[in-house]
Amino acid sequence: MTNEQLNEIKLARQDGKKIGLVQGSWDLFHIGHLKYLKKAKELCDFLVVGMDSDEKIRSRKGISRPIIPETEREEFIDLLAIANIIVLKLLDEPKWHLIKEIKPDVLVCIKENYSDEELEQLKEYCSEVAVLPRQSETSTSDKIRKIIISERNKKLKDIEGDLNSSIENLKQRIGYNDDFPEPLPMLIESLKNSTDYICPVAACCYCNGEWHFGTNQVDINTPKYDIQNRTELYYSSVEHAEINLLKKLGNVSNLDVPFFTTLFPCDKCMKVLIDKGVKEIFYLEDHPERNWSKRSHALASQKGIKTTRINTFERIEETPVVDNIDMMGYKFIYPPNAREQEQLDIMMSMEAQGKDPLAPEYINQEILFKTDFWFISKNRFPYNGVEAQFLIASLYPIYDINDVSPEMWNDLQKVCYRLIEEYKLPGGAICFRYGNPAYSGSSLKRLHAHLITPKQDEKTKFTIGGHQELRKELKIRKNYGDQDGEKQ
Ligand SMILES: [Zn+2]
Incomplete structure (x- = not known):
């Protein structure tokens, strides 16, 4: 919670307002959610809505959730104009962090949220705990919601086999073994969170006291053909691992820590990494023949970013490889x-x-x-x-x-x-x-x-069109390479 939000609550309390707190993930918002929020609002004058971050939901319910990203969920609740404040609940927060921070006059929850024992303990932090019945369990929108979630789970199950064999192939290509030091085992393990089951990519870095991981994400509704064949549909629906990771890190500006990735970053990601202050990149694989890789290497060397291939643990002097254009x-x-x-x-x-x-x-x-x-x-x-x-x-x-x-x-x-x-x-x-x-x-x-x-009042020519052979009056000498003592 921001200081600004804390301050707002403090002011509301000074005004004699009754502070309420209701929490949830609010994923795939349905009529039950709306009724629940409205009831909560009726029980107080100033409602704080706690909302689980994407990461928090993912850690509890698996990679298939949430369906709706946190920014959209937050905007949705905001537009309902029921909440006075919406607070994003982060993954690493201790138990009941928000409750202890706000100490609401009324905590609104449903029976399934807390055990009887916990309800008793909560009295220490909240003057009142209002336990509401689960709203609209059987509503159409709730049913649709369950269907969508199970469909998504089914799709993720379907791709699991392909994903695992892609990860195995990667391990073979890089000669992966038990001697690989951390964070590589964790990095490889995190590939399971990728939804690009043909070419999973993972990235990680150590920041704020812990390792953070990102993987490339393809919209799982993209047909397999488009993913396998890397069509435009694929490219327009993929999020790169580096970007996925940076989004999780939130608002960091000087990320001067080693950055690890299974595949050398493309030029677009490299630009973002440079912007974020990354100075050193370790990678497992590369596609040096691809133009994006050439551009990215050139960009890295131009900006003084150290790049190292880590399956050999040797720093390779990176000079951009250039295609010989016949x-x-x-x-x-x-x-x-x-x-x-x-x-x-x-x-x-x-x-x-x-x-x-x-x-x-x-x-x-x-x-x-x-x-x-x-x-x-x-x-x-x-x-x-x-x-x-x-x-x-x-x-x-x-x-x-x-x-x-x-x-x-x-x-x-x-x-x-x-x-x-x-x-x-x-x-x-x-x-x-x-x-x-x-x-x-x-x-x-x-x-x-x-x-x-x-020049004013003058005409000039810019000519195009060239020659196939050397001009007759010019000669190619034999010993160009010997000049300046440098030999080819
Ligand atoms: Zn990229």
Whole structure:
């Protein structure tokens, strides 16, 4: 309970109001609940409604409950305008915590809540205990509620087998054995709470004196086909383990504790983890070939997050792995579009050293500013007739337009607006090359855009279309790798 709420109760008491307390999970609210709340309100002037958190319900009734998340349950009761205050009851609170904290004038409950002995003990904390009969046991809504709950339990039973074999497969893949230290056994155990029975993922961290666990959650009504085949329906109904965990932790801002996960976090989760202050991540598995993993690794190394694969317990030096996008077998460059020998030599030498000439750490020109995804510099060799020409290049090793995430596009838009405003650019064009350089005309593969403003009364050209082969007057030398004493 917040201090504000405690204060409100104190003020109500000072006003001579009779304070009532009624508690429950209020899951799948039905007519019985409503009658119960109304009766409780009649017995007092100021009603405090205690509501069990999702976690508290889950620990008592299993993962199938609650059906309605706490935020919605709370909003529902709030909208009824019966409760003066709604207090969320957390998992780790001691027995009768709320009762002892409020010491209500009247505690409203039903017979099943307390034993006769407990009712006697409660008198110590409450002036009066009002035991109401169970409301509307047999109402239609209560029946529907029971059907929904049992249907859900049945579905969860159905997926149990698949889930267990997925967990066994994971253990085999990572060579799991009894020597694995904590929290790994607990982490693996918590996978049973996942509802993604094809690819369960778990995450955990130690916070506020205890371990907290999260698992990926798929809406269990999603058809098996969509989960197995990872269709759009799957992606739109899944909550990642890291997010599930962070939601349980509530409002933490500086989570500077080791973070454990069975699968390397995707780039979206990585962003959230970084926001939450996580500095070190241990993981059991990874999909380094997936674009989300590449982006996530790049993001982690850019922000100085330590990432360690824990089945080996060795810190692996993580450098983003980049797909070689065929075109003449070069990773970062496309020599046929080079215009001059000097330019070609520089490109070739960088490539030979495994350096991307357009990476922010190697680019040989001043960087004006960086955002989460892009860095911006002025073109050293602007086109003819140009007043201003900015290069906006990806901070990450991204070479394929398909790897530009929605957040990155969004960020690019902001960059353009910022440049237009800061440099008072009256008009021009935003040019973005993509794909096969033989068509795009680019000599460097890392994705980049140009923001170009021409001089007044002048025309300028931004050309696309490239070459298949090296220009006749240019030559590729043999010993690029030997430069700077670095060999490939
Ligand atoms: Zn994720």
